[in-house]
Amino acid sequence: MDDDATNSFRRMSSRTRKVAPKMVAALASSDNRSQAALARLEALENDNAGLELIENIDDEDASLDDDEQAYIQKRQSKGTKRKTRQAKALEAKKAPKTFMELLHEASLESLPPHVPSYIKAAVGPPSSTSRRHFCTVCGFAASYTCIRCGVRFCSCRCQNIHNDTRCLKFVA
Amino acid sequence: MSNVVVLDNGGGLIKAGFGGDLDPSVIIPNCLYRPLSAKKWLHPSPISISTTTATATAAAEASSDLDLTSASVRRPIDRGYLINPDLQRDIWSHLFTSLLHVSPSNSSLLLTEPLFTLPSIQRATDELIFEDFNFASLYVSDSPSLVHFYEASRRPTSLLSRAQCSLVVDCGFSFTHAAPVFQNFTLNYAVKRIDLGGKALTNYLKELVSYRALNVMDETFIIDDVKEKLCFVSLNVPRDLQIARKPGKDNLFRCTYVLPDGISYTRGFVKNPDEAKRYLSLTDEASSPSLGVKNDVIELDVSEKTENRKKIDLTKNEFDLTNERFLVPEMIFHPSDLGMNQAGLAECIVRAVSSCHPHLHPVLYESIVLTGGSTLFHNFAERLEKELRPIVPDECKVKITIQEDPILGVWRGGSLLASSPSFEAMCVTKAEYEELGSARCRKRFLH
Numbered sequence: 001m002d003d004d005a006t007n008s009f010r011r012m013s014s015r016t017r018k019v020a021p022k023m024v025a026a027l028a029s030s031d032n033r034s035q036a037a038l039a040r041l042e043a044l045e046n047d048n049a050g051l052e053l054i055e056n057i058d059d060e061d062a063s064l065d066d067d068e069q070a071y072i073q074k075r076q077s078k079g080t081k082r083k084t085r086q087a088k089a090l091e092a093k094k095a096p097k098t099f100m101e102l103l104h105e106a107s108l109e110s111l112p113p114h115v116p117s118y119i120k121a122a123v124g125p126p127s128s129t130s131r132r133h134f135c136t137v138c139g140f141a142a143s144y145t146c147i148r149c150g151v152r153f154c155s156c157r158c159q160n161i162h163n164d165t166r167c168l169k170f171v172a
Numbered sequence: 173m174s175n176v177v178v179l180d181n182g183g184g185l186i187k188a189g190f191g192g193d194l195d196p197s198v199i200i201p202n203c204l205y206r207p208l209s210a211k212k213w214l215h216p217s218p219i220s221i222s223t224t225t226a227t228a229t230a231a232a233e234a235s236s237d238l239d240l241t242s243a244s245v246r247r248p249i250d251r252g253y254l255i256n257p258d259l260q261r262d263i264w265s266h267l268f269t270s271l272l273h274v275s276p277s278n279s280s281l282l283l284t285e286p287l288f289t290l291p292s293i294q295r296a297t298d299e300l301i302f303e304d305f306n307f308a309s310l311y312v313s314d315s316p317s318l319v320h321f322y323e324a325s326r327r328p329t330s331l332l333s334r335a336q337c338s339l340v341v342d343c344g345f346s347f348t349h350a351a352p353v354f355q356n357f358t359l360n361y362a363v364k365r366i367d368l369g370g371k372a373l374t375n376y377l378k379e380l381v382s383y384r385a386l387n388v389m390d391e392t393f394i395i396d397d398v399k400e401k402l403c404f405v406s407l408n409v410p411r412d413l414q415i416a417r418k419p420g421k422d423n424l425f426r427c428t429y430v431l432p433d434g435i436s437y438t439r440g441f442v443k444n445p446d447e448a449k450r451y452l453s454l455t456d457e458a459s460s461p462s463l464g465v466k467n468d469v470i471e472l473d474v475s476e477k478t479e480n481r482k483k484i485d486l487t488k489n490e491f492d493l494t495n496e497r498f499l500v501p502e503m504i505f506h507p508s509d510l511g512m513n514q515a516g517l518a519e520c521i522v523r524a525v526s527s528c529h530p531h532l533h534p535v536l537y538e539s540i541v542l543t544g545g546s547t548l549f550h551n552f553a554e555r556l557e558k559e560l561r562p563i564v565p566d567e568c569k570v571k572i573t574i575q576e577d578p579i580l581g582v583w584r585g586g587s588l589l590a591s592s593p594s595f596e597a598m599c600v601t602k603a604e605y606e607e608l609g610s611a612r613c614r615k616r617f618l619h
Contacts, residue, residue, distance in 0.1 A: 037511040043379070044372040044510075047203075047245045047392070096256040106290045116361040118288040121349075123364040123523060126515040131508045132409075139380070139495040140413055166383070 033150045137161050176590040177274055177307075178282045180315070180583040181260075183249040184345030184370060184545065185219075187583040188267055191282065191590025196583045198271045202263060205393075207243040215266045239438045240393040251367070252286045252346035257296045261304055268305070276305040280599055282590045284582055285312050287349060287363055291611065298610040302602050309599035311590075312617045316340035316351035316358045318585030319543050319575070324356075325588060332539035339525060339536040341517070341556075342582075344544035345370045348504060348517065350524040352536055362527035364520045368507055370546045374399050376510070377500045385491035386431070394440045398429050398493070399500065401442055404451060404550035406498035407558060415454070416495040424450045425497050431489035443490060451497075452550075501549045505559060518559035537568040543581040547574060 097105075108117040135142035135154035142152035144159065149168045153159050176191030182202060189196035204213040248260035268274050281301060285294070294312075301307050319340045324333040332338045336356070342349045348366040352359045378395045381388050388395055406412040416425045427450075428443035442448045507514040515523070525536045542553060553572045560570050575581040589595060600613040 041510065041512055044368075044375045045251060046375065047247055096258070099250040099253050099255050102253070102255060102290055102292055106292060108290075114361075116288070116363070118290065121288055121360075121363050121365045123350075123366050123515045123520040125513045126508050126519060131511075132506065134499065134509065137384070139384075139499055140417060141410075 036149075136166075175274065176280045176282055176595065177268075177272065177276075178583060178586040178590050180284045180586060181249075181254070182284075182345055183247065183252050185579065186263070186267065187580060188272060189583065189587065190272075191587050191595070193587055194584070195580060196587075198267065199579075200263075200267065200271065202249060203245050203247045204259065204263065205240065205243045205245045207240055209239060213246060215263070218271055239432070239434055241432055241434060241438075242390040243393060244390075245392055249346065252344075252369075253289060253293055254297060255293070257300050261300055264300075264305065276307045278308055280309040280311070280590075280596070281307045282311045282313065282586050282595075284315050284318065284586060286346075287314050287316070287351065287358065287360060287365075294614055295610045298605065298613070302605045307602065309596075309601040310605075311595065311599045312614075313586065313589065314351075314358050315342055315543075315582040315585075316349065316353050316363075317356050318582050318589065319541055320353040320585070321356055322581060322585030322588055323541055323573070323575070330539070331535065332541070335535045335539070337532060337535050338539040338541055339521065340541050340543060341521060341547075342544045343369065343504065343517070343542070343546040343552075345546075348520070348544070348546070350517075350521045352524055352528050352532065354528075354532065359528060362524050364524040364527075366504070366507060366514050366517065366520055368504055368512070368514075369544075370399075373403075373500050373503060373546065376503060377403070377496060380496050380500070381491055381493075384496075386489060388431075391431075394431060397440055400548070402427060402429065402448055402493055402497050403500050404498055405501045405505075405552050405555045407551055407555055409498070409502065412454075412498055413495060423494060424454050426492055426494045427497075428490050428492050431491075433489060501546075501552070504546065505555065516559070517556060518563060521556075521560060522563055533565070534568045537564055538571045540570070540572045542572060542574040543578045545579050547578045 103118065108119050111117055133142045133152040134140065135158050136151050137153055137158035140154050142154040142158075144153055144155075145151070146153065146159070146162060146167060151162065151167070153162050178189055178191050178196070180187040180196070184202060186198070186200050186202045187196040188198045188200070198218045200218045201216040203216065205216060206213045246256075246259060248254055248256040248263065250256075254260055268276060283297070283301070285297065289297075297312075298310070301310050319342070320332070320338045323330075323338065324336065327333055337352070337354045340349075340351050340353055340358075342351065346369045348369060349363055350365075351363045374392065374396050377399050378388055378391070381395065381398075412425070416423060427448040429440060430443050431440050432438050503510050505516045505518065507516060521540065525533055528536060542556075547553070553574045557570060557572050560572075564570050577584075598616070600616055605613050
């Protein structure tokens, strides 16, 4: 993680390169990796899926199982046949803001430095940077890193499982 | 004023009751859920007081026969803060009318609020209390000062009470705070927070089990129960990892959890409770370094019990846990293992203390109070002391007390405060709120 951050700019280029989709994944830049790590941490605060899907119905790529799809359809049929843009905006307004949005709105950064606030109360980075790595497959101490997605594993067996199952799961 | 409602509005559990009582009259999960069998969002049923050590889900399921498999959950609180006042209104009105049977308009409210609540959230809370529920008066407090207040009055001769100063470590559902308290006021400039709590731990366990065994991503309630029953804090992680690797009955940590099948049992359970407790024998003699000898001893203890240990039966939905049992709570001590750029609990405490005046340091280290549901993991305090000792200055003593009931500690402090004679003077009345508005009234509570 730490060394990833330092060379994050080197890999990024404004020019769009044409590469095979597999290679795109393979070249997943370290910036993507840190995004993936954040996404994974974010997922730890999620409640059960049922709720989340109601909020981002507009996400086409969110995978929906039949149950929820039925629910959404019902929701849509209940309202007017065609949703105006205004109605959509109103609906979005009705959905409660997440804490992160509220935090952003409060603009705590603008407070003078001596005032304690939510942001300043965070404990901050650890003093010793040594991060212990555990195998994502079996949980034991992991000494190897996946070259494609940066996830840790401990043995050849675990590497195979990792490649077969969720290599690039959080990155792609 | 006839009565004071004391409400500890946690992200996981609401603890509610009347000022002056010993225990809250109602404990209820702060959420609405919708099991697969129901079309509407339902209110969870309250948890009986006797089973408070096992938290939300286990007991909630016990009292109702609802099958909570794959139930969806809605919580009004996100990352510890109230973000959905509408949902909270639903839950509170159910609480006040059907469970507590109070009429808000002639009672006062003592509410706990997390530290550093954003002004917009405070305003929404005030609106909820005065405009929707019409409470006669309100007092808002933060949990560390209530914990300190309770501990100080319970043990009047202790250092904590004589110095009027303590360090409250609140490891709850949404996050973990280390908060120094002085003269019943939380020193908010010194408070440090780790963004990890019981909810993140449950979700982490969910992720691990889903990847390694069975997909349980939707089973919040079941995995909560697994966490409470099986997880513990390891005193020596490398050694325990070695043990967790062993096959057969040398592996003291392996145990099986059976998921509900919806027919013969609607609740999950630990397949063999004796098996699950084997790790206790290990930690009892944690100080002895030689691994081989120790294992021999334990093998003798447990060999009879585990003789008939069956292979995993794939027709039943069950899964084995080994190293997950201690690697999950481990995250509180080392969030960096998860990729989080935050210091662990021990360092968090040290940073909180060193932000205070140097004269307070020895006293703070000697009066650390643990509270919150996530401190209920076995060996939590021992591990904390073990990590804390090397990084605390030599001349300071480290003394960690765990509250006798970490889930109810805050509420009891609130109840005590509500029954004190000066309480009424500290409140903001509805008239004052209408006159001055939310922001001005909040100044009264000094945070």
